[in-house]
Amino acid sequence: MDLRSRSEDSLQVVSVHDSRIDAAVAIEFKEAMRSATDNGNDTVVLDLSEVQFIDSSGLGAIVAAMKQMGQSRKLALAGLTPTVEKVFRLTRMDSVFPVFPTLDGALTELKS
Amino acid sequence: MTRTTFLPAFHISVVSGRFAVRQALAQLLDGLKPLALDVEEAGTVELVMAEALNNIVEHAYPETDTAGHINITCAHQSDGLHLTVVDSGRAMPDGQTPIGTAADVDVDLCDMPEGGFGWFLIKDLAKDVTYQRQEAQNQLRLRLAVALS
Numbered sequence: 413m414d415l416r417s418r419s420e421d422s423l424q425v426v427s428v429h430d431s432r433i434d435a436a437v438a439i440e441f442k443e444a445m446r447s448a449t450d451n452g453n454d455t456v457v458l459d460l461s462e463v464q465f466i467d468s469s470g471l472g473a474i475v476a477a478m479k480q481m482g483q484s485r486k487l488a489l490a491g492l493t494p495t496v497e498k499v500f501r502l503t504r505m506d507s508v509f510p511v512f513p514t515l516d517g518a519l520t521e522l523k524s
Numbered sequence: 525m526t527r528t529t530f531l532p533a534f535h536i537s538v539v540s541g542r543f544a545v546r547q548a549l550a551q552l553l554d555g556l557k558p559l560a561l562d563v564e565e566a567g568t569v570e571l572v573m574a575e576a577l578n579n580i581v582e583h584a585y586p587e588t589d590t591a592g593h594i595n596i597t598c599a600h601q602s603d604g605l606h607l608t609v610v611d612s613g614r615a616m617p618d619g620q621t622p623i624g625t626a627a628d629v630d631v632d633l634c635d636m637p638e639g640g641f642g643w644f645l646i647k648d649l650a651k652d653v654t655y656q657r658q659e660a661q662n663q664l665r666l667r668l669a670v671a672l673s
Contacts, residue, residue, distance in 0.1 A: 435578045436542050465567075467574040468641035475638045483633055495567035502648055503641050504629050 413440040417448045421523055424452045425515070427459040433470030441470065445477035454485045455522055459515045461491030466499050478509070486510065490518035531558055531671075533599040540585040540592055540613070545577040548596060555598060556605075556671075565670035569605065572650050575642040576609055576664055584613025584662055602673040604651070609664045616662060621655045624648070 414429035426448050433441050449456050458474070460466075466474075478487040488510040492500065500506040512518035536551045538544045549570055556569065577594065585592050597608040624643030629636065647653060650666040657663075 432546070434546065434574065435581070436546060465570060465574075467571065467578060468639065468645060469578060471641060472638035475636050479633060479636060479638075494563045495571060498564075498567055499571065499645070502645060503627065508629050508636065 413437050413444045415441075415444045415448050417452075419453065420519055422453060422455065423519065423522055424449070424456045425459055425519070426456055427461075428463050431462060431464045432466070433463055433473060434465065434467045435469035438469040438473040442473040442476045442480075445473075446480055449477070449481050449485075449487075455488065456481065456485065457488045457490050457512075457515065457518050457522065459490050460496055461493065461515060463496055464493055466496045468499070468503075471499055471503060471505060475505070475508075488512060488518055488522060490515040530602075531556070531600040533597060536596040536598070538594050540581050540594055540611070542581075544581055544594065545574055548577055548594065549574060552596065552598060559600070559671045561670055568649050568670060569668055572646050572666065572668060573607065573609075575646050576607075576666070579642060580609070580611045580613060580662070584611045586614070600671060604667050604669040604672055606667050607665070609662075611662050612660060613662065615657045616655055619655075619657060621646075621653060621664070 415426055416429060417424060417426045426445070481487055490512040491514055492511060500511065512521065534555045536548055536555070538548045552573060553566060553570060561569065580594055592612050595610045599606040622643040624647035626644050627637040627640045646666070650668055652665070652667045654665045655662070
């Protein structure tokens with residue numbers, strides 16, 4: 413699972429450089445998110461713009477990533493492609509995470 | 525758009541395992557290419573079948589050393605794609621598919637569900653979902669209302 417992390421002012425941006433977050437890699441993704449976000453910034457933006465497909469296991473892994481960050485921190489999602497957006501919408505998980513259509517939009521909004 | 529021809533039925537067979545679902549989905553979407561599904565329709569097909577196949581890999585064939593076959597048949601008719609998925613693994617508990625109610629997400633962070641979305645997605649997006657256990661095989665049938673005439 414190829415995750416790349418960088419800082420943008422007070423924000424941390426974690427970009428997923430894989431086209432799928434599915435059952436085959438869900439555990440790996442969760443662990444990679446743990447390493448990427450441990451002792452990190454309060455607000456993490458997960459850039460999903462390269463992810464074309466997510467299944468319920470991948471969704472669960474993103475929820476787990478948010479939970480392991482703890483109550484005081486925020487995980488925002490950016491750049492959802494159509495099928496990824498569909499999964500979040502149908503399961504109503506789009507009401508649990510702050511969701512932004514683009515990474516630029518997320519950064520502008522969250523920096524202010 | 526009126527369709528005058530239907531895609532001939534086709535079969536896919538994979539052996540259960542970590543990447544079996546990816547393999548099967550790639551073959552399925554490849555087989556559906558002549559239908560030129562839009563991104564919405566293709567997403568529905570991929571999502572429903574991913575959930576159905578993940579369940580088989582996880583629950584019907586839980587021991588990876590006894591990985592069995594998963595056979596998929598896809599038939600295109602005027603009311604959409606008729607998909608049949610057959611495996612020889614463990615039966616569905618209680619002999620039926622889970623009801624697939626939506627998980628409650630209006631809860632505290634620590635209680636937020638990390639699973640239980642699969643059957644909800646299948647039943648939300650697919651039509652005519654039926655399950656039969658016959659001759660030590662699980663047979664799941666469903667219809668996806670895409671590529672309609």
